Amino acid sequence: MAEVNLLARLPKSQRNIAKRTAAQTPETIAIARQYGEAYFDGPREVGYGGYRYDGRWIPVAEDIVRHFHLKPGDRVLDVGCAKGFLVRDLMDVCPGLEAFGLDISGYALAHCEPRVAGRLIRGSADRLPFPDKSFSAVLCINTIHNFERPDAVRAVREVERLAPGQGFIQVDSYRTPEQREIFLSWVLTAKFHDYPDGWVALFREAGFTGDWYWTILE
Numbered sequence: 001m002a003e004v005n006l007l008a009r010l011p012k013s014q015r016n017i018a019k020r021t022a023a024q025t026p027e028t029i030a031i032a033r034q035y036g037e038a039y040f041d042g043p044r045e046v047g048y049g050g051y052r053y054d055g056r057w058i059p060v061a062e063d064i065v066r067h068f069h070l071k072p073g074d075r076v077l078d079v080g081c082a083k084g085f086l087v088r089d090l091m092d093v094c095p096g097l098e099a100f101g102l103d104i105s106g107y108a109l110a111h112c113e114p115r116v117a118g119r120l121i122r123g124s125a126d127r128l129p130f131p132d133k134s135f136s137a138v139l140c141i142n143t144i145h146n147f148e149r150p151d152a153v154r155a156v157r158e159v160e161r162l163a164p165g166q167g168f169i170q171v172d173s174y175r176t177p178e179q180r181e182i183f184l185s186w187v188l189t190a191k192f193h194d195y196p197d198g199w200v201a202l203f204r205e206a207g208f209t210g211d212w213y214w215t216i217l218e
């Protein structure tokens with residue numbers, strides 16, 4: 001169990017915090033939580049503001065393959081895969097790797113990377129429809145904070161169940177009160193969030209033995 005920044009080489013997104021804060025209403029939050037067209041490809045105020053493949057996950061995929069010593073024939077699952085960009089890049093940087101994705105969004109799956117069509121399934125991270133120990137590695141990036149805490153614990157258990165000791169979870173967090181304020185003025189979908197110590201306590205409660213890192217806005 002260790003803190004490992006596997007997204008270190010992901011380019012930083014542009015964020016207009018003031019504009020998002022002004023748009024944070026119960027209505028925009030409800031729209032974002034539908035994970036539909038508005039969230040992925042609508043205005044920035046309710047989500048990504050256009051979620052298109054641009055290759056930014058390639059260095060991350062390289063670091064994941066290296067970190068987990070993945071090789072052709074190994075199976076890896078990306079939970080909360082959205083349109084499958086990381087699934088595509090994992091297969092590109094490690095030809096022969098069997099990469100799959102799962103997401104709750106019918107919209108994202110219907111508009112997925114054409115190259116990964118057939119490798120993505122619809123489902124919820126707290127009930128993964130796969131047998132125990134069925135993957136060499138399971139990734140869950142920026143997804144588990146979208147649950148209330150009890151369901152987040154179940155989702156972490158699911159990652160551990162499919163790939164004991166070979167999971168990677170990244171979640172929204174903050175190290176200082178100032179970072180927490182910035183986070184609160186940006187967040188739309190997250191239902192549970194905490195300082196790193198609180199998250200680590202949750203991971204331990206779930207019996208998680210994999211690795212983790214934080215998405216922190218600064």
Ligand SMILES: C[S@@+](CC[C@H](N)C(=O)[O-])C[C@H]1O[C@@H](n2cnc3c(N)ncnc32)[C@H](O)[C@@H]1O
Nearest residue numbers: 035080082103104105123124125141142143146
């Ligand atoms: C912030 S996006 C992260 C996408 C991608 N992993 C990344 O880091 O760019 C959150 C993703 O989690 C998905 N999601 C939300 N709740 C989920 C759930 N209960 N089970 C599976 N996926 C979920 C959303 O549809 C969305 O694709």
